[in-house]
Amino acid sequence: MTTDAPILTETVGRVGVITLNRPQQLNALNDALMDALGEALLGFDADAGIGAIVITGSAKAFAAGADIAAMADWTYMDVYRSEFVTRNWETIRRVRKPVIAAVAGFAMGGGCELALACDIVLAADTAKFALPEIKLAMMPGAGGTQRLPRVVGKAKAMDMCLSARTLDAAEADRYGLVSRVVTSERLRDEALALATTIAGFSLPALMAIKESVNRAYEGSLAEGIGFERRQLHARFASDDAHEGMKAFLEKRKPVFGHR
Numbered sequence: 001m002t003t004d005a006p007i008l009t010e011t012v013g014r015v016g017v018i019t020l021n022r023p024q025q026l027n028a029l030n031d032a033l034m035d036a037l038g039e040a041l042l043g044f045d046a047d048a049g050i051g052a053i054v055i056t057g058s059a060k061a062f063a064a065g066a067d068i069a070a071m072a073d074w075t076y077m078d079v080y081r082s083e084f085v086t087r088n089w090e091t092i093r094r095v096r097k098p099v100i101a102a103v104a105g106f107a108m109g110g111g112c113e114l115a116l117a118c119d120i121v122l123a124a125d126t127a128k129f130a131l132p133e134i135k136l137a138m139m140p141g142a143g144g145t146q147r148l149p150r151v152v153g154k155a156k157a158m159d160m161c162l163s164a165r166t167l168d169a170a171e172a173d174r175y176g177l178v179s180r181v182v183t184s185e186r187l188r189d190e191a192l193a194l195a196t197t198i199a200g201f202s203l204p205a206l207m208a209i210k211e212s213v214n215r216a217y218e219g220s221l222a223e224g225i226g227f228e229r230r231q232l233h234a235r236f237a238s239d240d241a242h243e244g245m246k247a248f249l250e251k252r253k254p255v256f257g258h259r
């Protein structure tokens with residue numbers, strides 16, 4: 001695999017490691033990256049030699065969210081027709097083996113939602129979690145409005161979604177958004193050690209446990225996700241959302257007409 005590929009994959013014993021690899025864009029999640037991520041996840045899931053999967057990013061960013069440059073000119077019909085998010089993100093839910101997010105630096109927007117979609121979140125002490133879409137007049141659209149309240153409760157979730165507040169690793173740990181916090185120097189080794197321990201257990205038992213815990217946790221998640229997706233698509237009919245994204249790319253403050 002070449003180094004300009006949007007993700008890198010490697011195998012360490014029975015662990016499949018996926019590294020998000022758009023460092024210049026802080027691992028912004030464009031379609032090419034999400035397609036490659038989905039393919040890699042399904043590949044490891046189907047590989048009998050793999051028992052657990054780690055998704056990680058760079059020291060600066062796990063992922064800074066959806067790719068604002070790609071989205072800025074999309075219309076409602078573009079995202080409705082292409083099934084934006086649904087097309088790629090449902091893949092993550094299909095993975096039956098345990099998936100560990102190893103998060104250092106920014107986990108913003110879709111990056112935070114990617115961590116939330118994993119089974120275990122290991123955070124470096126440098127990790128920062130936020131759903132800052134409101135600053136763009138956008139909204140979380142990859143499960144954030146549904147998974148975050150289930151994890152941290154309504155009060156914290158509303159605060160994060162409505163005020164764009166950033167949580168550091170210690171706060172995220174306190175709120176139950178992450179499973180464990182380790183030093184940034186130890187993140188990769190700790191993630192590999194944890195994944196190796198898990199991958200040493202019986203795979204059918206692991207899959208049964210994962211499916212059962214998700215059953216307890218998800219409830220009517222599918223309905224919530226479907227609702228959220230239509231709301232996200234409708235954001236592309238908003239002048240403010242296009243203004244918000246363009247202003248970010250032009251490095252200026254947005255001027256919202258509240259339309």
Ligand code: CO8
Pocket residue numbers: 024025026028029030064065066067068069085106108109110111132133136138139140141142232249
């Ligand atoms: N999309 C595209 N490019 C980005 C993104 C992004 N989300 N984030 C950062 N970049 C780019 C910057 O434009 C910049 O590019 P360039 O060097 O060409 O100017 C480069 O990455 C480095 O970024 P900064 O210079 O801004 O780095 P800082 O260290 O100053 O700031 C931040 C880091 C705070 C993370 C800042 O980059 C930031 O605020 N980024 C945007 C975060 C954000 O708003 N995320 C939410 C996006 S919307 C979203 O996720 C909707 C979810 C819907 C479903 C998800 C589907 C995938």
